[in-house]
Amino acid sequence: MTRTALAAAVLATALTATLVTGCAGDANAGGSGTVTVTVGYQSKTINTVTAGTLLRGLGYFEQELRERGKRDGVTYKVRWQDYATGAPITAQMTAGKVDIGSMGDFPLLINAARGAQLNRPTRLVSVTGYNLRGGLNTVVTAPGSKLRTLKDLRGKKVSTSVGSAADGTLVRALERAGIDPREGVRKLNQQPSVGASALQSGSADALSQFVAWPGLLAFQGRAKALYDGAELNLPTFHGVTVREGFAKERPAVVEAFLRAQVRATEHLREKPGAAAESVAAATGLPAEVVYLYNGAQGIATFAPALKPALVDALKQDVPVLKSAGLVADVDVDAFVDDRYLKRVYGRTYAKALADRPPAPRGEVWLKDGTTRTFGSPAALLAAVADAGDAVRAAYVPDTTTGTPWFADKAVWVADGSELLPFVTPAAAGVYTAARPGARTVPYDRALREAS
Structure with missing residues (x-):
């Protein structure tokens, strides 16, 4: 049906x-x-x-x-x-x-x-x-932050809304990283908008929030993803x-x-x-x-x-x-x-x-209102390169978790002839560490290699 x-x-x-x-x-x-x-x-x-x-x-x-x-x-x-x-x-x-x-x-x-x-x-x-994996919550940092993994949050100030789903993600993720969520970080209990301002001003080192704040800040160039909640693999x-x-x-x-x-x-x-x-x-x-x-x-x-x-x-x-x-x-x-x-x-x-959701595919949203889906990241990149200014937005699923993310904000890895997207640098790092020859590449280069 x-x-x-x-x-x-x-x-x-x-x-x-x-x-x-x-x-x-x-x-x-x-x-x-x-x-x-x-x-x-x-x-x-x-x-x-x-x-x-x-x-x-x-x-x-x-x-x-x-x-x-x-x-x-x-x-x-x-x-x-x-x-x-x-x-x-x-x-x-x-x-x-x-x-x-x-x-x-x-x-x-x-x-x-x-x-x-x-x-x-x-x-x-x-x-x-x-x-089903928990991808609706994300921990983000400022664009120029030197923090690369969740373990780097030890002793840092993290803004979240205590009692929210995003706070739950933060607590669980810190525990998995071996950090006491009560003593290992300085948690700031803030409304999402306040936390976003704190991140921008530097009074918070990271922000753990729920939809749509992480995506909004990334889209605006005000944040980058540090931790994808789908890594927890909990709905x-x-x-x-x-x-x-x-x-x-x-x-x-x-x-x-x-x-x-x-x-x-x-x-x-x-x-x-x-x-x-x-x-x-x-x-x-x-x-x-x-x-x-x-x-x-x-x-x-x-x-x-x-x-x-x-x-x-x-x-x-x-x-x-x-x-x-x-x-x-x-x-x-x-x-x-x-x-x-x-x-x-x-x-x-x-x-x-x-009913179960199908695995997400890459998708391009064109300025004429139409959309196209793609079976591989390379095919999506080639289409984006070909369409040029006609592209309104492009989305790719993370190679490991399947979490969709903006193609131009993703971390791209070249592995032989494959071009693979990741939401976070940490996830890309885990992949490249396990595969000799795989390397991260800038988005512009990924576009060129795919076209």
């Missing part, structure tokens, strides 16, 4: 369920009146766009609620609230001021813990974007959480949101360039950066299903947050609630759970 056919089946199933069961009905949905649904999202955390920025722009949730309102005799209104990170969304949810929110895996666990602690439980109901994702009280009172609204998310996901898959332009216009991010993560060959895979691999990864995240003193414990099985998504998908949910 193709993705388009799957989405069509989902919508058909949802429509049938609506006609037959009324989507299980909302406890207080009958009669006249106005119901306002408040959605907390992170516009610049572009892994969440199918439950946030893109969804808001498409208006699908409002459409679903209008149809629901006709049956309920209720006027539904949506209030969208934009935040920089997941923490304030959790604060507003536990205060009863946000009904539906989207955030990364580590903030989701904090969301679950805070809700349980305050006896205002929340539930994880879907996934937005994910990467990372963003998801949708709802207040349990709200979901019990208005289950049909939750299902309407998830139907809208499925539609937004299919729109992104079918029209990735247009979706990137839409998100760019709404956020001020360059479309080329949005496409790096959300494009047809992007770092993120968008699929709402609560896949077992992602739930298992969430369980592995709990000890990291416990060791940092951010949570006491989290009952992940109780937090994950797929009943609403199952009703939306119907019989096709098993197919959605089993």
Whole structure:
């Protein structure tokens, strides 16, 4: 079954369920009146766009609620609230001021813990974007930095957002490098934008952040990658959480949101360039950066299903947050609630759970709006050299991890007749050390050798 056919089946199933069961009905949905649904999202955390920025722009949730309102005799209104990170969304949810929110895996666990602690439980109901190896988080340094590997961070100042997915990546990566994440570095707890300024001013030696900050800074020439989160080979994702009280009172609204998310996901898959332009216009991010993560060959895979691999990864995240003193414990099985998504998908949910993303390919985005994919880095380079100024952006998957990166920001290695890209100098160094004769080459030279 193709993705388009799957989405069509989902919508058909949802429509049938609506006609037959009324989507299980909302406890207080009958009669006249106005119901306002408040959605907390992170516009610049572009892994969440199918439950946030893109969804808001498409208006699908409002459409679903209008149809629901006709049956309920209720006027539904949506209030969208934009935040920089997941923490304030959790604060507003536990205060009863946000009904539906989207955030990364580590903030989701904090969301679950805070809700349980305050006896205002929340539930994880879907996934937005994910990467099965962890490539959505990256540690970057200033362009002129002499730091080349993660081990070089010992004793250095590293900016991150404590409790975020990027912080989790930093902690795990430092531990693997033999560095105590609490004592071995001077961690600066900063918002992403503050950390980016700290890196530029020199008050931070490195920045560990989540999508889209590393890609943005690299694209702007303000940073270079030091560590690719995919080296951890642990899934990372963003998801949708709802207040349990709200979901019990208005289950049909939750299902309407998830139907809208499925539609937004299919729109992104079918029209990735247009979706990137839409998100760019709404956020001020360059479309080329949005496409790096959300494009047809992007770092993120968008699929709402609560896949077992992602739930298992969430369980592995709990000890990291416990060791940092951010949570006491989290009952992940109780937090994950797929009943609403199952009703939306119907019989096709098993197919959605089993779906796996294909290996990324190199891709060139031309200024005329068209894209081309390539089976080898050399073929992509040759096409870029041939197209010249007609190229808007080119993306290549890392040779080791598969993480897509800007072709002109990648570290290129010539190995005989092969030209191989890497996100970081450290990864390229590991490769060349193991293969006599392999050498790093500048991007311009790689272009010349490929053409």
